[in-house]
Amino acid sequence: MAISENTxxxxxxxxxxxxxxxxxxxxNRAAFAQLVDRFHEYIFRMVFYRIRSRMDAEDITQDIFxxxxxxxxxxxxxxxxxxxxxxxxxxxxRDFQRKKRFxxxxxxxxxxxxxxxxxxxxxDQPEALEQVLREDFWRQIGLILNKLSSMEREVFLLRFxxxxxxxxxxxxxxxxxxxIKTHLYRALAKFKKEPAIRQLxxxxxx
Amino acid sequence: xKRDHENHLDEKQLIQxxxxxxxxxxxxxxxxxxxxxxxxxxxxxxxxxxxxxQMAERYAPQPQxxxxxxxxxxxxxxxxxxxxxxxxxxxxxxxxxxxVFWGTTIVRNLSEHGTGGxxxxxxxxxxxxxxxxxxxxxALPVFYLEISGENNPDYDEEFYQFLIPxxxxxxxxxxxxxxxxxxx
Ligand SMILES: [Zn+2]
Numbered sequence: 001m002a003i004s005e006n007t008x009x010x011x012x013x014x015x016x017x018x019x020x021x022x023x024x025x026x027x028n029r030a031a032f033a034q035l036v037d038r039f040h041e042y043i044f045r046m047v048f049y050r051i052r053s054r055m056d057a058e059d060i061t062q063d064i065f066x067x068x069x070x071x072x073x074x075x076x077x078x079x080x081x082x083x084x085x086x087x088x089x090x091x092x093x094r095d096f097q098r099k100k101r102f103x104x105x106x107x108x109x110x111x112x113x114x115x116x117x118x119x120x121x122x123x124d125q126p127e128a129l130e131q132v133l134r135e136d137f138w139r140q141i142g143l144i145l146n147k148l149s150s151m152e153r154e155v156f157l158l159r160f161x162x163x164x165x166x167x168x169x170x171x172x173x174x175x176x177x178x179x180i181k182t183h184l185y186r187a188l189a190k191f192k193k194e195p196a197i198r199q200l201x202x203x204x205x206x
Numbered sequence: 207x208k209r210d211h212e213n214h215l216d217e218k219q220l221i222q223x224x225x226x227x228x229x230x231x232x233x234x235x236x237x238x239x240x241x242x243x244x245x246x247x248x249x250x251x252x253x254x255x256x257x258x259x260q261m262a263e264r265y266a267p268q269p270q271x272x273x274x275x276x277x278x279x280x281x282x283x284x285x286x287x288x289x290x291x292x293x294x295x296x297x298x299x300x301x302x303x304x305x306v307f308w309g310t311t312i313v314r315n316l317s318e319h320g321t322g323g324x325x326x327x328x329x330x331x332x333x334x335x336x337x338x339x340x341x342x343x344x345a346l347p348v349f350y351l352e353i354s355g356e357n358n359p360d361y362d363e364e365f366y367q368f369l370i371p372x373x374x375x376x377x378x379x380x381x382x383x384x385x386x387x388x389x390x
Contacts, residue, residue, distance in 0.1 A: 036273045044269040054267045065273045137265045160259045181225050188221045
């Protein structure tokens, strides 16, 4: 899905979209189900970018929508539905990561990258090659993002992976815009200096 | 006056332009507006970032489970009020009341038991001290006391006076000793 299309679908500024959120707010289950259809993949990806495990991302996404369904009546401004969903999502992700850190105290293996069945790289199947590329991409992304502070990482992801505006990020993270810009500036400065990123981009865009 | 190409955006200004172009000084914004070279640098960096986001989207898996919503809202007000949070609250309150009640009872029992115990311990200690005092007065058992004549009622005060002279006499003796000393 192209970024522009994605942004239009989920930014939530059209009158039709606002009406849908308001209907859901008034207890219309079908309206909420439509919002789920519209946001499901987007929220799932947002979670996956931070967790990098499909199964965990699916469970967390389910929790996020359930929470949103229970709390939809408390939303004040229907045009800010996307930011509101992101606030819920970030809280659920933080909970998950906290529990995971606790569990990792008792485990030796790194659970950050989901283990898949080994794939033969020289297989003729295009899916197998895609799978190898996919795993390698997320491994590299993990290494690159680990070089940023947690705040720089979150702001960077929200801006360039989730396509939120500076104003939306400020609302989601409950910080002022200049703080968000400072973190984004630092993240970009590190990003620009990182040769691994250029190498990765060259590899994947070839 | 500097030539225009000498005012190209540096790395910091380029990043600033990506974060928010409006935050750049007016002169830098003006340069960016008319310098093709700087605009291209900015656009290239923006494209890199956009590619990065697009790659993430492309390589993210598709969710395989559908989101399940709870069945239609049929909860009565009672069940709404008595959701799990309320249930936990009620349970906590009941537990607190029971703890306070039991705590008070236990403390009271302990206190009563404690007072009785203390009194008996004092009596026991007094009895023990009496025995100790008796032993200090006379360490021999009664049988041996009789053999030794310690318990003989015939030994009157005069006899004891003889065995252990009173202090006055000792004083005299002492005085004598002092005098004797001085005489020598
Ligand atoms: Zn220039």
